[in-house]
Amino acid sequence: MRFNPPPNWPPVPPGWTPPAGWHPDPSWPPPPTGWPLWVPDRNPGRRTAVILGAVVAVLLIAGAAVVTVAVTRDGQSAGTDGTPPPTTASALSDEDQIEKVVAQFEQAWNGQEYDNLRNLMCAEMRSDEQFSRANFAEMRDEMGTLSLTVTSIEVTGETADTVIENDGTDPDNIAFAYENGQWKWCEL
Numbered sequence: 001m002r003f004n005p006p007p008n009w010p011p012v013p014p015g016w017t018p019p020a021g022w023h024p025d026p027s028w029p030p031p032p033t034g035w036p037l038w039v040p041d042r043n044p045g046r047r048t049a050v051i052l053g054a055v056v057a058v059l060l061i062a063g064a065a066v067v068t069v070a071v072t073r074d075g076q077s078a079g080t081d082g083t084p085p086p087t088t089a090s091a092l093s094d095e096d097q098i099e100k101v102v103a104q105f106e107q108a109w110n111g112q113e114y115d116n117l118r119n120l121m122c123a124e125m126r127s128d129e130q131f132s133r134a135n136f137a138e139m140r141d142e143m144g145t146l147s148l149t150v151t152s153i154e155v156t157g158e159t160a161d162t163v164i165e166n167d168g169t170d171p172d173n174i175a176f177a178y179e180n181g182q183w184k185w186c187e188l
Contacts, residue, residue: 002041003016004036006031007032009028099150101176101183105185109145112137122179146166147167148166150162151165161176175187
């Protein structure tokens with residue numbers, strides 16, 4: 001508890017506590033009605049902790065922004081020798097990248113996510129009038145959901161021939177094309 005002198009009394013030095021048996025000067029006016037002469041201590045440690053917490057939060061946000069800008073900038077600019085920057089996709093083998101596209105294709109197909117499916121396709125397929133949003137919905141309704149398994153992949157430069165089974169049967173030969181640093185599904 002700390003001493004809380006009323007506003008109509010003379011000021012006291014910071015941290016001053018009345019000694020035992022102390023009484024206010026009789027010439028001072030009475031405290032306002034209901035004025036508490038003793039109040040709980042303000043916890044300066046708590047205030048410091050709040051300020052410190054706010055500073056840490058600001059630093060974390062700033063650090064995250066710097067990392068985001070650095071990662072985004074690295075992903076958009078070419079190297080000093082004109083070569084494209086390394087990507088996480090290049091850390092995977094061509095076969096692993098194609099299998100990842102097949103899994104994403106299955107997920108987009110089953111989730112009826114036309115835009116996501118379209119992003120997995122090569123430029124030739126995206127420009128084909130037969131692969132419209134309406135045609136996709138119709139194909140999806142006819143074929144139902146997919147459960148795809150890649151049984152073989154043969155990469156030749158920037159193309160790949162794959163054999164993909166749906167639900168363990170009906171193997172199909174599907175072509176893939178390497179465009180803009182990514183493998184793309186290139187036929188239905």
